Amino acid sequence: xxxxxxxxxxxxxxxxxxxxxxxxxxxxxxxxxxxxxxxxxxxxxxxxxxxxxxxxxxxxxxxxxxxxxxxxxxxxxxxxxxxxxxxxxxxxxxxxxxxxxxxxxxxxxxxxxxxxxxxxxxxxxxxxx
Amino acid sequence: xxxxxxxxxxxxxxxxxxxxxxxxxxxxxxxxxxxxxxxxxxxxxxxxxxxxxxxxxxxxxxxxxxxxxxxxxxxxxxxxxxxxxxxxxxxxxxxxxxxxxxxxxxxxxxxxxxxxxxxxxxxxxxxxxxxxxxxxxxxxxxxxxxxxxxxxxxxxxxxxxxxxxxxxxxxxxxxxxxxxxxxxxxxxxxxxxxxxxxxxxxxxxxxxxxxxxxxxxxxxxxxxxxxxxxxxxxxxxxxxxxxxxxxxxxxxxxxxxxxxxxxxxxxxxxxxxxxxxxxxxxxxxxxxxxxxxxxxxxxxxxxxxxxxxxxxxxxxxxxxxxxxxxxxxxxxxxxxxxxxxxxxxxxxxxxxxxxxxxxxxxxxxxxxxxxxxxxxxxxxxxxxxxxxxxxxxxxxxxxxxxxxxxxxxxxxxxxxxxxxxxxxxxxxxxxxxxxxxxxxxxxxxxxxxxxxxxxxxxxxxxxxxxxxxxxxxxxxxxxxxxxxxxxxxxxxxxxx
Numbered sequence: 001x002x003x004x005x006x007x008x009x010x011x012x013x014x015x016x017x018x019x020x021x022x023x024x025x026x027x028x029x030x031x032x033x034x035x036x037x038x039x040x041x042x043x044x045x046x047x048x049x050x051x052x053x054x055x056x057x058x059x060x061x062x063x064x065x066x067x068x069x070x071x072x073x074x075x076x077x078x079x080x081x082x083x084x085x086x087x088x089x090x091x092x093x094x095x096x097x098x099x100x101x102x103x104x105x106x107x108x109x110x111x112x113x114x115x116x117x118x119x120x121x122x123x124x125x126x127x128x129x
Numbered sequence: 130x131x132x133x134x135x136x137x138x139x140x141x142x143x144x145x146x147x148x149x150x151x152x153x154x155x156x157x158x159x160x161x162x163x164x165x166x167x168x169x170x171x172x173x174x175x176x177x178x179x180x181x182x183x184x185x186x187x188x189x190x191x192x193x194x195x196x197x198x199x200x201x202x203x204x205x206x207x208x209x210x211x212x213x214x215x216x217x218x219x220x221x222x223x224x225x226x227x228x229x230x231x232x233x234x235x236x237x238x239x240x241x242x243x244x245x246x247x248x249x250x251x252x253x254x255x256x257x258x259x260x261x262x263x264x265x266x267x268x269x270x271x272x273x274x275x276x277x278x279x280x281x282x283x284x285x286x287x288x289x290x291x292x293x294x295x296x297x298x299x300x301x302x303x304x305x306x307x308x309x310x311x312x313x314x315x316x317x318x319x320x321x322x323x324x325x326x327x328x329x330x331x332x333x334x335x336x337x338x339x340x341x342x343x344x345x346x347x348x349x350x351x352x353x354x355x356x357x358x359x360x361x362x363x364x365x366x367x368x369x370x371x372x373x374x375x376x377x378x379x380x381x382x383x384x385x386x387x388x389x390x391x392x393x394x395x396x397x398x399x400x401x402x403x404x405x406x407x408x409x410x411x412x413x414x415x416x417x418x419x420x421x422x423x424x425x426x427x428x429x430x431x432x433x434x435x436x437x438x439x440x441x442x443x444x445x446x447x448x449x450x451x452x453x454x455x456x457x458x459x460x461x462x463x464x465x466x467x468x469x470x471x472x473x474x475x476x477x478x479x480x481x482x483x484x485x486x487x488x489x490x491x492x493x494x495x496x497x498x499x500x501x502x503x504x505x506x507x508x509x510x511x512x513x514x515x516x517x518x519x520x521x522x523x524x525x526x527x528x529x530x531x532x533x534x535x536x537x538x539x540x541x542x543x544x545x546x547x548x549x550x551x552x553x554x555x556x557x558x559x560x561x562x563x564x565x566x567x568x569x570x571x572x573x574x575x576x577x578x579x580x581x582x583x584x585x586x587x588x589x590x591x592x593x594x595x596x597x598x599x600x601x602x603x604x605x606x607x608x609x610x611x612x613x614x615x616x617x618x619x620x621x622x623x624x625x
Contacts, residue, residue, distance in 0.1 A: 021304075024300060030296060033300055037300060040303075044307055044311055044314065047311065074314075077266055087273075088303050091277055091299065092299050095295055095299065098292050102289035111293055
């Protein structure tokens with residue numbers, strides 16, 4: 001039981017990951033898909049940060065070298081992953097804006113239906129930009 | 130001085146494109162950016178060849194990035210396998226140099242063409258970085274560099290559908306990348322190291338834990354998503370069909386091959402074949418998915434109505450051959466898989482180049498528009514046909530060599546029914562390549578449109594270079610097979 005509760009941060013990781021994953025798969029709205037993707041990535045950030053934690057440890061700052069301190073490397077790694085996540089979100093949002101300009105819709109099934117029926121306006125959306 | 134330069138050689142394939150990309154943006158000039166791209170890709174190709182020669186005759190090169198010794202610092206590690214992949218990726222990038230200019234001028238607005246070259250260089254940097262690095266987390270970072278820039282490249286396609294294709298690729302690619310990140314994180318939690326060689330040394334001590342098994346599963350699924358292994362291939366047909374022609378050719382020839390390299394590297398170097406194939410039924414799963422990919426991809430290609438989509442579906446099938454070779458986990462199977470990475474890269478690059486040249490003239494890529502095009506564009510059509518024969522695996526082409534090795538590996542492993550599937554899939558390739566050939570050569574051209582003329586010489590030169598490499602590999606495969614054999618032997622520990 002104590003192991004079960006003691007690992008609560010990992011349970012949060014699993015829960016967040018599944019919620020995010022479900023949103024990505026289950027929703028047709030492209031914005032919601034991006035939000036789900038963000039949740040999915042955030043859960044992994046928590047996983048890495050949890051791995052660096054030590055019970056009763058302080059922050060790894062010069063000065064209190066005698067006390068046990070949290071492992072800084074996972075935190076540094078996840079800073080990189082956060083940057084990647086921000087870049088992905090930014091690119092995803094830019095694409096969503098362009099898709100909305102081209103289709104007047106953010107609903108994936110509507111957009112695919114529009115692609116299947118209407119003739120593809122070749123490069124029309126490009127002139128607007 | 131010379132020795133000093135050679136010592137820094139492994140860092141250059143990553144650093145040159147990474148520095149050249151912002152240079153292209155600063156130049157703000159399409160021609161200058163194109164020249165930068167050509168110069169850098171050629172230089173990187175030369176460096177990759179030098180590295181391959183160096184490691185093939187000697188021992189693997191280890192380069193400590195920034196002077197920090199591994200396993201603490203990031204290590205670039207070159208052995209025969211990744212030097213071989215480096216040559217493939219940079220070679221395709223260099224050959225596509227002349228091709229991109231005419232293709233980009235036709236498909237992209239001129240005032241923003243310089244950004245295209247910056248993105249191509251970033252993709253190249255990412256792909257080469259994935260290949261050369263010896264650090265698992267560094268691999269993830271390079272993977273994201275190449276993925277992010279390839280999403281943007283696909284979104285540049287002329288049709289508005291390209292935007293949705295890029296978005297779908299972004300979603301699936303990010304999930305794949307994050308799966309890899311989870312897997313690498315789980316391994317790091319268990320071993321406290323990110324260096325691949327160090328991981329390989331420390332993993333056996335903790336190998337029997339659920340965490341490491343989960344790590345292996347996450348990494349295999351993540352790499353398979355990037356590889357577009359059936360049933361995780363959904364992003365590939367749309368992505369390749371709607372991307373600009375030069376991008377389709379570049380990504381189809383390189384991106385999935387690098388993902389296959391990632392899979393091989395993690396399974397064989399980090400986990401070790403004995404663990405990966407003993408602990409989990411990985412071989413059976415991969416073989417089953419490969420069979421499904423070969424049959425489903427070929428079938429979808431037969432029913433495709435657009436030439437680029439047809440080629441993209443055929444890529445899904447060809448990835449099946451590569452994965453089947455990996456799934457055998459024998460030196461022969463690996464030799465076939467690595468050979469097919471090169472051969473399929475060259476063949477599919479040539480096919481997409483030819484399709485792009487047809488699109489350049491006809492402004493359409495649906496199959497009906499190709500009717501009778503061979504009379505007006507004999508060189509492009511002949512290139513398509515020659516590369517198509519390579520895809521089918523006709524003798525005297527590269528495709529024959531890798532399929533021959535795959536079939537003999539399958540018979541050696543006594544998997545006769547898998548060999549039958551390979552042959553059936555090849556026969557299906559005859560049908561879909563035959564459909565295009567029939568349209569190009571045997572149908573009359575429509576009367577109402579003016580007859581197209583031949584594609585620009587630069588595009589033809591790039592396409593034919595790839596076709597000739599394909600035929601050259603088919604006629605004289607011994608040196609390449611020799612390199613691949615030693616790469617495969619290095620992975621499986623000399624033949625165990």
